[in-house]
Amino acid sequence: MITASMLYDLVECPHRPSMDLFADPLKRDKLSPFVQLLWEKGNAYEQEVVADLDIPFLDLTPYSMEEKEIKTHEAIENKEPLIYRGRISVDDLLGEPDLLRLEEDGYVAGDIKSGSAEEGGEDDPRPKKHYAVQLALYTDILERKQLSTKREPFVWDIRGLEVTYALDELTGKKDPTTLWEIYQEKLDEARRIVNQAEKSIPAYSSKCKLCHWKTECLKTMEKSDDLTLLPGLGRTKRDVLLNEIQTVEDLANTAIEPFIEGRGTIFRGIGIKTLEKFKARADLVKSQNAEPYLTETVNLPGSERELFFDIEVDPMQDFCYLHGFVERSNRDNSTERYVAFYATDLSNAAEEKAFADALNYIRQNQPCNIYYYSKYERTMWRKLQLKYPDACNAEEIETLFAPGSSIDLLDVVRKYTEWPTRDHSIKTLAQYLKFKWRDTDPSGAASIEWFQRWSENKDQKIKQRILQYNEDDCLATRVLLDKIKKLKVI
Numbered sequence: 001m002i003t004a005s006m007l008y009d010l011v012e013c014p015h016r017p018s019m020d021l022f023a024d025p026l027k028r029d030k031l032s033p034f035v036q037l038l039w040e041k042g043n044a045y046e047q048e049v050v051a052d053l054d055i056p057f058l059d060l061t062p063y064s065m066e067e068k069e070i071k072t073h074e075a076i077e078n079k080e081p082l083i084y085r086g087r088i089s090v091d092d093l094l095g096e097p098d099l100l101r102l103e104e105d106g107y108v109a110g111d112i113k114s115g116s117a118e119e120g121g122e123d124d125p126r127p128k129k130h131y132a133v134q135l136a137l138y139t140d141i142l143e144r145k146q147l148s149t150k151r152e153p154f155v156w157d158i159r160g161l162e163v164t165y166a167l168d169e170l171t172g173k174k175d176p177t178t179l180w181e182i183y184q185e186k187l188d189e190a191r192r193i194v195n196q197a198e199k200s201i202p203a204y205s206s207k208c209k210l211c212h213w214k215t216e217c218l219k220t221m222e223k224s225d226d227l228t229l230l231p232g233l234g235r236t237k238r239d240v241l242l243n244e245i246q247t248v249e250d251l252a253n254t255a256i257e258p259f260i261e262g263r264g265t266i267f268r269g270i271g272i273k274t275l276e277k278f279k280a281r282a283d284l285v286k287s288q289n290a291e292p293y294l295t296e297t298v299n300l301p302g303s304e305r306e307l308f309f310d311i312e313v314d315p316m317q318d319f320c321y322l323h324g325f326v327e328r329s330n331r332d333n334s335t336e337r338y339v340a341f342y343a344t345d346l347s348n349a350a351e352e353k354a355f356a357d358a359l360n361y362i363r364q365n366q367p368c369n370i371y372y373y374s375k376y377e378r379t380m381w382r383k384l385q386l387k388y389p390d391a392c393n394a395e396e397i398e399t400l401f402a403p404g405s406s407i408d409l410l411d412v413v414r415k416y417t418e419w420p421t422r423d424h425s426i427k428t429l430a431q432y433l434k435f436k437w438r439d440t441d442p443s444g445a446a447s448i449e450w451f452q453r454w455s456e457n458k459d460q461k462i463k464q465r466i467l468q469y470n471e472d473d474c475l476a477t478r479v480l481l482d483k484i485k486k487l488k489v490i
Helices: 004-012 016-022 033-051 065-077 129-144 179-194 206-210 214-224 235-241 248-252 272-286 348-364 376-387 394-400 409-416 426-432 444-457 460-486
Strands: 082-084 088-090 093-095 099-103 106-112 154-156 162-164 170-172 175-178 305-314 319-329 332-342 369-372 406-408
Touching: 004 016, 004 129, 004 179, 016 179, 033 106, 033 444, 065 082, 065 088, 065 099, 088 129, 093 129, 106 129, 129 154, 129 179, 175 179, 206 214, 248 272, 305 376, 305 444, 305 460, 319 348, 319 460, 332 348, 332 460, 348 376, 369 460, 376 394, 406 409, 409 460, 426 460, 444 460
Parallel strands: 106 154, 305 369, 369 406
Antiparallel strands: 082 099, 088 093, 099 106, 154 162, 170 175, 305 319, 319 332
């Protein structure tokens, strides 16, 4: 049977459903504490929403799977206004929507999500495709059973909003595809996988970090010398190249001139400069004496005062709980000092105070250069300013992150450097430079899980673990900066 969770996974990773269906379950990685936390928080939020409902509903939670389907159909025949935890199926489709709501056009499906129902910026909010395919499957079942004529399922999200997913409308301002078309595409793909008519292969991406097949898939990719082990060369580009170039070794040993046609290449969506870039990365990775280098000169400011900045955020609650800095004077590491601003509880007041204190700290250290890794810090501080306008105005945030005074080192890495690594994450690059985190399980996801536990019991050892991890992130940023300044142009 094709399920909503299968389609969800297919959007996230085209290979995961195949692994779930056919791989040896004993080779699965242990579920990470963070993923377990996500499940627990999701269930807790759903129970909270249901408990607060002020309208009558039929709860089918206590019943077995088989009983649920029978009870759901009985409830539909009786025109129950709202059904919770039902189960519906038709042909090879099986759905378990959180909600089935009776409207004028029949029943409409809905899910309760502990995240935002939308992605993208405030100027172009879009429904999430992995949510959309789930809702579309429920809608498809209802249509086939002639229980609905309305393709407008909904999500109740963490913000307390009901967001309608108009499945027949375009997915975005610049995308000519509808959510229903995406669903149909993923449904066809899922059927091919279930019937073993299509064999997928793994691809390395940021989504691998929390997947229970990470270790097994990575073994496969390393054995096959998969092209996605080159930074920035994802699944889509790999699949375009495969007819001509199968491995990183192939790319390193292949001249690219035969693939150039006019001002482009024979590879759809891959221009000449992009192909040259990946060729250079393959050459570097396969080199016997691989060393990182600059592709062109980069001018980095040389302020006497440097701040290496990193924040920690709980995305489930959209809560920034830590602003950390390592300060350094005159590029002398012996002057380094870690300064942290930690939210003392989960209240808005505590979040605002930590933010305001971090701002005051930067003000007191002017003039200085601020180094961080990825635009996430800037994005979150913009959000915090909107949330807490009394702390500062929008102009101050823009001035703070203006080019020249603040530097996103990830942007520098991507534009000006090449590394013999499989990705450009701060963890990968700093570890390549022999920097070691003191924690045995260092990751942003782990820090979120620690913070959740700390918020429950206020264990000072957990807080210290969070602070130590954040300090090491800041130090890793400093280590990377110092190395970039020493690189030579090749």
